[in-house]
Amino acid sequence: MTDRLVLASGSAIRQQLLRNAGVSFEVVVARVDEDAIRASLVAEGAGPRDIADALAEYKARRVAEKHPDALVIGCDQILEVNGKILSKPETPLQAREQLEALRNTRHQLLSAAVIYEDAKPVWRHTGMARLQMRQFSDAFMDDYIDRNWDSIRHSVGCYKLEEEGVRLFSRIEGDYFTILGLPLLEMLSYLTLRGTLTT
Secondary structure: OOOOEEEOOOOHHHHHHHHHOOOOOEEOOOOOOHHHHHHHHHHOOOOHHHHHHHHHHHHHHHHHOOOOOOEEEEEEEEEEEOOEEEOOOOOHHHHHHHHHHHOOOEEEEEEEEEEEEOOEEEEEEEEEEEEEEOOOOHHHHHHHHHHHHHHHOOOOOOOOOOOHHHHHEEEEEOOHHHHHOOOHHHHHHHHHHHOOOOO
C-alpha cells in the first residue's frame, strides 16, 4: 500500500486546499485536451455529472500510467446553467457573455475527484453545489471584469468565491470546497479511513 500522493492538477486553489489541510503531495499536471474530451462527451449526450467524473478519471489515469506507485488524484469541475455547460472564458467579451447568462439565474457546479492506485480507480466522488447569482447592473459587470480579468479568466463562470466574485451571489447551497473545485471533506475521509492520513 502506497502513501505517496500525486495531484494531477495545476490548479492553485486545489493545491492550497490540500496544503491547508496538512496533506503532503506532489503535483504532476495531466496533459489532456479537456475541451475535446468535453465536446465528445456532450455530443454523446453525457450529463454534467458524468462529464465531470469522466474528465477527473481521465486526468488521474493519464498521470497514474507514469506513476503507478502513487495514489493519483484527478479532479474536474463542470458548470451547468439551463442545460448548457460553460468553459473558461478566453476573452473579456466571453466573460461578459457568461455573466449575462448567469445573472439573476441559478446554476450548478459539479466537482469530481477520482483516485487511482496501481493504475486503477479505487475511489471517486462528485459533489454538487447550487448558486444563485443576483441581479447586477451592466456597469457593475463591466467594472468587475476590468478589475478581475487576470484572475477570473482561469475560472469557469468568471468568478472566484474566495475573491470579489462572492459579491455576485444572493444564495449558495452546497459545500464550500466543492464550489472551489474539490470535494475535500469526502476525499480526506477516504484517505483517513485508508490509513494514508492519520488522526
